[in-house]
Amino acid sequence: MSTPQPFVFESGPEVKRHAPATVRNRDAIADALINLLPDHGLVLEIASGTGEHAVHFAKLFPALTWQPTDPDPIAVASIEAWRAEENAGNVLPAMLLDAASDWPFAQADAVLCINMVHISPWAATVGLLRNAARTLVPSSPLCIYGPFRQRDVALAESNAAFDASLRQQNPEWGLRSVEDLSETAGEAGLRLDQIVEMPANNLLLVFRA
Numbered sequence: 001m002s003t004p005q006p007f008v009f010e011s012g013p014e015v016k017r018h019a020p021a022t023v024r025n026r027d028a029i030a031d032a033l034i035n036l037l038p039d040h041g042l043v044l045e046i047a048s049g050t051g052e053h054a055v056h057f058a059k060l061f062p063a064l065t066w067q068p069t070d071p072d073p074i075a076v077a078s079i080e081a082w083r084a085e086e087n088a089g090n091v092l093p094a095m096l097l098d099a100a101s102d103w104p105f106a107q108a109d110a111v112l113c114i115n116m117v118h119i120s121p122w123a124a125t126v127g128l129l130r131n132a133a134r135t136l137v138p139s140s141p142l143c144i145y146g147p148f149r150q151r152d153v154a155l156a157e158s159n160a161a162f163d164a165s166l167r168q169q170n171p172e173w174g175l176r177s178v179e180d181l182s183e184t185a186g187e188a189g190l191r192l193d194q195i196v197e198m199p200a201n202n203l204l205l206v207f208r209a
Contacts, residue, residue: 016081017074021115022052025202029053029114029145030060032196032204036141039063041109044135046099046128047071047116051079055086057112065090067105069097100127108135111142117181118146118163121172126184133188133209142190142207145198149177156201181205 037043040063048054048068058066068079068091079094097103099116100123111132117125132142147159155163159175166173182192185207194206 014081015077016085017050017078019050019052022050022056025114025145025199026053026056028199029204030057032198033057033061033112033143036110036143036194036206037061037064038109038140041065041137042067042107043110043112044103044105044108045069046097046111046113047120047124048079048094049075049115051075051082051094053114054079054091055082055088058088058091059086062090064109065092067092067108068094070094071096071098098127099124099131103131103135105135107137108132109137109140111136111140112145113143114145116146117144117148118166118175119170119173122176125176125181129181129185129190129207130188132207133185133190136209138209140208141193144181144205144207146202147175148181148203148205149175150203151177151179159201178203178205 042065044067045054046069048070051068054066054068070076073096076094076096083091113128136142147162149155163175178195185192190207190209192205193208196204198204
């Protein structure tokens with residue numbers, strides 16, 4: 001089995017970038033989100049990357065408004081390029097946002113974060129949980145997708161190799177444990193509501209207030 005790769009932009013002459021993993025995981029994530037997202041309202045996406053997920057999901061959930069964000073100006077420019085190309089009317093202009101900082105949003109009906117937790121410092125995950133707890137309306141979901149560790153569950157060989165590769169690249173990166181996220185979420189006022197098994201040894205963690 002091949003080892004997963006960390007999120008990377010494919011370089012090119014255009015501002016619009018492409019992340020190969022998006023095409024592989026977007027449909028499985030969308031299938032899970034059908035049962036989790038509200039019928040209408042604002043979905044706040046943290047660490048949106050290229051913007052491909054945002055425009056894809058916006059087409060599938062036209063009654064929802066999508067707010068993409070990312071801490072990288074290159075990513076924000078890519079999101080805007082995808083938004084313009086797809087004429088995504090229910091996708092708001094992308095915003096520069098570090099997950100660890102205080103978010104400038106008063107309220108959201110859902111928060112979505114895909115493939116950020118393992119390729120960012122732990123402070124970004126703490127900020128994600130803390131800010132989501134403050135921003136989400138009652139009973140609304142925080143959905144976090146990616147590879148994780150679980151106590152008493154053997155780590156897949158590919159994920160173990162991926163984790164070692166990440167930590168070699170940056171000692172602040174690496175697969176986080178579901179239990180650590182759950183404990184930190186509880187301190188912020190969230191509870192782990194669901195663990196959805198996803199393809200390629202990934203999970204979708206669903207937290208609610």
